[in-house]
Amino acid sequence: MKKIHALVLPFPAQGHVIPLMKLSNYLSEHGFKITFVNTESNHETVVASLPKQSNSKENGIRLVSIPDGRDPGAGERDFAHLLDSISASMPNYLEVLIREINESSDDDDKITCVIADENMGWAVKVAKKMKIPAAAFWTASVWLRTVHLHLEQMIETGILDSEEGVPTQQQMMQFSPDMPAMNTDMFPWTLTGDSILQKSFFRSIRSNTQDIKDADWFLCNSVYELEKPNFPLNKNLLPVGPLLLAADQQEQLSGNFLAEDSTCLSWLDQQPARSVIYLAFGSTTILNKHQFHELALGLEQTSQPFLWAVRPSLTDIDAYPDGFQARVANRSRIVGWAPQQKVLAHPSIACFVAHCGWNSTMEGVAMGVPFLCWPYFVDQFLNQSYICDVWKVGLRLNKNDGGIISKEEFINKVMALLADEMIRARALELKDISKKNVSEGGSSMTNLTNFIESVKSKLQRP
Numbered sequence: 001m002k003k004i005h006a007l008v009l010p011f012p013a014q015g016h017v018i019p020l021m022k023l024s025n026y027l028s029e030h031g032f033k034i035t036f037v038n039t040e041s042n043h044e045t046v047v048a049s050l051p052k053q054s055n056s057k058e059n060g061i062r063l064v065s066i067p068d069g070r071d072p073g074a075g076e077r078d079f080a081h082l083l084d085s086i087s088a089s090m091p092n093y094l095e096v097l098i099r100e101i102n103e104s105s106d107d108d109d110k111i112t113c114v115i116a117d118e119n120m121g122w123a124v125k126v127a128k129k130m131k132i133p134a135a136a137f138w139t140a141s142v143w144l145r146t147v148h149l150h151l152e153q154m155i156e157t158g159i160l161d162s163e164e165g166v167p168t169q170q171q172m173m174q175f176s177p178d179m180p181a182m183n184t185d186m187f188p189w190t191l192t193g194d195s196i197l198q199k200s201f202f203r204s205i206r207s208n209t210q211d212i213k214d215a216d217w218f219l220c221n222s223v224y225e226l227e228k229p230n231f232p233l234n235k236n237l238l239p240v241g242p243l244l245l246a247a248d249q250q251e252q253l254s255g256n257f258l259a260e261d262s263t264c265l266s267w268l269d270q271q272p273a274r275s276v277i278y279l280a281f282g283s284t285t286i287l288n289k290h291q292f293h294e295l296a297l298g299l300e301q302t303s304q305p306f307l308w309a310v311r312p313s314l315t316d317i318d319a320y321p322d323g324f325q326a327r328v329a330n331r332s333r334i335v336g337w338a339p340q341q342k343v344l345a346h347p348s349i350a351c352f353v354a355h356c357g358w359n360s361t362m363e364g365v366a367m368g369v370p371f372l373c374w375p376y377f378v379d380q381f382l383n384q385s386y387i388c389d390v391w392k393v394g395l396r397l398n399k400n401d402g403g404i405i406s407k408e409e410f411i412n413k414v415m416a417l418l419a420d421e422m423i424r425a426r427a428l429e430l431k432d433i434s435k436k437n438v439s440e441g442g443s444s445m446t447n448l449t450n451f452i453e454s455v456k457s458k459l460q461r462p
């Protein structure tokens with residue numbers, strides 16, 4: 001029988017590379033050979049942060065790269081330019097890569113299936129043109145995908161301007177009677193804080209949503225029970241989440257862009273059960289100096305131990321209050337990049353102060369940890385609404401009139417969250433639901449197994 005060789009293509013951002021790498025680890029352990037395609041700039045960071053002993057070939061995952069089409073030295077955060085150059089140049093680079101691999105391989109080694117991030121929906125078209133079966137993979141909430149699937153309808157009915165996706169007026173939208181109504185000002189592409197980016201983002205969402213339509217399979221990193229009302233609106237979408245790194249598999253690749261600082265795990269071992277506040281803001285959040293300073297003071301004034309992931313680009317290097325680190329040294333750990341999944345699973349963690357990126361949301365839910373929500377942009381406000389209003393496993397932090405989450409607000413909400421037994425109980429219920437889904441016979445696990453079988457059977461057909 002022909003071996004399955006999947007080419008996996010994430011959107012080139014941390015919150016996309018990680019879940020597709022988790023999926024790749026799983027598939028490689030179930031007989032797939034994986035060629036994982038990064039853009040050239042991300043390739044170096046992913047390879048550099050691999051554990052020294054890891055050998056991606058042995059894992060069955062080969063890391064390769066293609067250009068994203070931007071000039072060398074383009075700004076890391078110039079997302080608008082990135083979105084435009086991806087759609088202009090990457091389809092061609094991808095086609096060339098697939099041809100090169102197939103022409104230099106024997107029959108058993110040719111690419112037999114493409115798994116593309118839906119944010120790279122054009123890759124489904126490339127695969128189809130080359131007569132290769134394709135799966136589309138959605139990395140965010142199904143709720144967000146529902147909104148995207150309604151874009152053309154909202155443009156036709158005049159709710160959205162077709163150029164920039166700006167709502168023509170503020171109004172409440174409800175896509176399913178069993179979901180909360182959302183104000184049009186929560187549409188993620190309008191929450192980028194930059195009109196050029198908004199336009200590119202909207203254009204990219206529209207074309208990707210069209211391009212994925214011919215995919216053979218649709219997968220997402222979610223859990224059926226958590227997003228039930230959205231599935232009837234997302235035909236054929238199979239939830240396979242929460243995707244996690246296997247706790248006992250040291251050899252799995254993480255896809256991190258920064259090296260993990262695992263020294264915090266032994267520090268966590270020394271802390272009392274359910275005592276530590278864990279704070280992490282994903283890969284793109286930026287806190288201005290004033291906000292960061294205020295948060296640090298708030299942390300100092302709670303008497304709780306805390307573990308804070310402060311990536312180098314989170315804030316200015318001199319944003320800490322004078323003497324802060326020395327004053328909190330005996331009850332805190334600050335790391336550049338935490339081994340987040342292991343941290344959230346640790347019994348000493350009491351709560352998760354999170355920016356509500358979808359991966360962090362899924363990981364926190366899977367580990368049964370209550371959330372304090374600090375959304376920054378795009379879909380994170382929708383995810384906050386899930387956490388606080390739908391699942392009821394967390395609390396919101398509100399900004400003051402100056403646009404800042406004050407230290408008083410932070411302290412009050414941390415204390416309220418730690419004392420809230422209902423939230424704690426509900427978080428444990430969701431943990432249980434998530435765990436069942438990814439255990440043998442659970443719906444996510446069954447979907448993954450069926451996907452694998454379906455890919456195999458497609459390859460056997462002449």
Ligand SMILES: O=c1ccn([C@@H]2O[C@H](COP(=O)(O)OP(=O)(O)O[C@H]3O[C@H](CO)[C@@H](O)[C@H](O)[C@H]3O)[C@@H](O)[C@H]2O)c(=O)[nH]1
Nearest residue numbers: 015018139140280282283284309337338340357358359360
């Ligand atoms: O110190 C850290 C901080 C984060 N992480 C991991 O990094 C990932 C971060 O992903 P996510 O929580 O989704 O945040 P972003 O990186 O901000 O993700 C982008 O992509 C997501 C998925 O599409 C969107 O939901 C977000 O809004 C978008 O910003 C997660 O797996 C975390 O476990 C670590 O391992 N260590």
